[in-house]
Amino acid sequence: MITKLTPKNDLHAWLREQTRARHQTLDRSPLLHALLQPVLDPDTYLRCLRHLYAAHASTEVWLTGLAGHAPTALPAYQPRLPALREDIEQLARHVPGAACETAAPSWHDGVSAYLGIRYVLEGATQGARFITARLQKYCPQVLEKSQSYWDHQAHMSHHWHVLLEYLRTEQRHIEPGALLQGADATFNHFIQVFSTHAHGTDRPRFH
Known part of the structure; x- marks a missing residue:
C-alpha cells in the first residue's frame, strides 16, 4: 500500500513535490541551461549573472521584511547580492545599481513564508x-574573474542541510500553505526574471 504524501508525514518531500514543476521550469530557462553547456558565450554568462542579481534583489528584500519571523534555530541568511555584484563588476563596466524590486506578497504566516523563501x-x-x-x-576562463558567487554558494551549502533538519523536527509548528506560498512566490519571481531573456531582453532593467 502506497502512503499518500502529506505535510504531516513528510513536510520536505511534500514541499519538493508541490514545487517540482516550477523548479523544472526554472532549470530549463535558456540562460541557466546555458551554464551547463560545453560552450558558453561570455555575454550569455554575464547576462545570467545579471538575471541572478535581479532575482535576488527582490527575494532578499522579502526576507529582510520577514526577518522578525526568522527562527532563532536557523543561521542568519547570508545575502548573495554582494558576491554577484563583485563578479559583475569584474566582468563589465556597467555595475547594477538598485534593481527594480517586486512588491512582496501578503504573507499568510510570516514564519512559514520565511522558511519557504529560504527553501x-x-x-x-x-x-x-x-x-x-x-x-x-568546460569554461574555466569565465571563473578567473567571477567566482565569488559560486564560492559563496559553496560556503552556504550547510545552511540547506540545517534548514531541512528544521523542517523535519519543527514541522508541527509550520503552516504548510504559507510555506508553499513563500516557495512558490520565490520560484515564480525567478522564472519571471529569467523569462525576459526568452523575450529578447538582454538583461533585466536597473535604475
Missing part, C-alpha cells in the same frame, strides 16, 4: 555545485 534560495546551493563543476571543466 528556494538555500536549495540553489545544491544546483550551484553541479554548475560550478561544469564551468570548471
Whole structure:
C-alpha cells in the first residue's frame, strides 16, 4: 500500500513535490541551461549573472521584511547580492545599481513564508555545485574573474542541510500553505526574471 504524501508525514518531500514543476521550469530557462553547456558565450554568462542579481534583489528584500519571523534555530541568511555584484563588476563596466524590486506578497504566516523563501534560495546551493563543476571543466576562463558567487554558494551549502533538519523536527509548528506560498512566490519571481531573456531582453532593467 502506497502512503499518500502529506505535510504531516513528510513536510520536505511534500514541499519538493508541490514545487517540482516550477523548479523544472526554472532549470530549463535558456540562460541557466546555458551554464551547463560545453560552450558558453561570455555575454550569455554575464547576462545570467545579471538575471541572478535581479532575482535576488527582490527575494532578499522579502526576507529582510520577514526577518522578525526568522527562527532563532536557523543561521542568519547570508545575502548573495554582494558576491554577484563583485563578479559583475569584474566582468563589465556597467555595475547594477538598485534593481527594480517586486512588491512582496501578503504573507499568510510570516514564519512559514520565511522558511519557504529560504527553501528556494538555500536549495540553489545544491544546483550551484553541479554548475560550478561544469564551468570548471568546460569554461574555466569565465571563473578567473567571477567566482565569488559560486564560492559563496559553496560556503552556504550547510545552511540547506540545517534548514531541512528544521523542517523535519519543527514541522508541527509550520503552516504548510504559507510555506508553499513563500516557495512558490520565490520560484515564480525567478522564472519571471529569467523569462525576459526568452523575450529578447538582454538583461533585466536597473535604475
